[in-house]
Amino acid sequence: GESVGLHLPTLSVQEGDNSIINCAYSNSASDYFIWYKQESGKGPQFIIDIRSNMDKRQGQRVTVLLNKTVKHLSLQIAATQPGDSAVYFCAEKRGAAGNKLTFGGGTRVLVKP
C-alpha cells in the first residue's frame, strides 16, 4: 500500500548544531505536506507545511524542503535546542482525499547538551 516514511530512526544531535530529518513518500499525487512534532505524552503539534508547487519554505528556525522528483521531504532545524527533543512526523495529503492526512512512522530527535 501507499506509505510515507514508515520507519522510526533516531537522530542524535549536539545542542547548537543543525538537524536534518528526512521523509520519503510514495504517492506522486500528494500535493500538500506537513511536519508535526510530538513530545512525550502529548499530541502532535504542527510545525510547518508546504504545498507541492513549492520546493522550499522557511519558518522560525525551521526549513522544509520538497523534492518531488525523488518524492523526498526534509525538515531542517537550525541551532537545535534541548526543547527540540521529540518525535517528528511528516504527513501528506492528496487533493482527492479531502482532509485525510497520512502520517509517516516518525523520527526521534535527541539533543545532547
Add this chain to the structure above:
Amino acid sequence: DAGVIQSPRHEVTEMGQEVTLRCKPISGHNSLFWYRQTMMRGLELLIYFNNNVPIDDSGMPEDRFSAKMPNASFSTLKIQPSEPRDSAVYFCASSLAHPTDTQYFGPGTRLTVL
C-alpha cells in the same frame, strides 16, 4: 484559547468492556478526526467528520468501533467489546474544513485493555 479537549486522559479496562472516548473540538472548527497511535502501526486515521457528518471511516478497524458527532462541539469514539489489541493512544484533532487547514491535536487518551 482552549485547544482540543479529550477525556479521559487515561483509561484502564478489562477485555469485553465498553469504552467511550470523548472529544471537544476547537470552537469554530468544522472538521474532526480520530486517530490511533501504536508503536507497531504508528499514527493511523480512524475516521473523520465534516460538519458533523462522517466522511471517511475506512480506517475504523472493525465493527467493534463506532464514532458519533451529535453536534459541532462533541464527538465520541466507542469500542464495544474492547480487546487487548485495542490498547493504544487515541487522539482527536480538529481543523477548519479546507484541506490545507492545520489539524490541531488533543492530548490523547491512553487506553489499556487488560
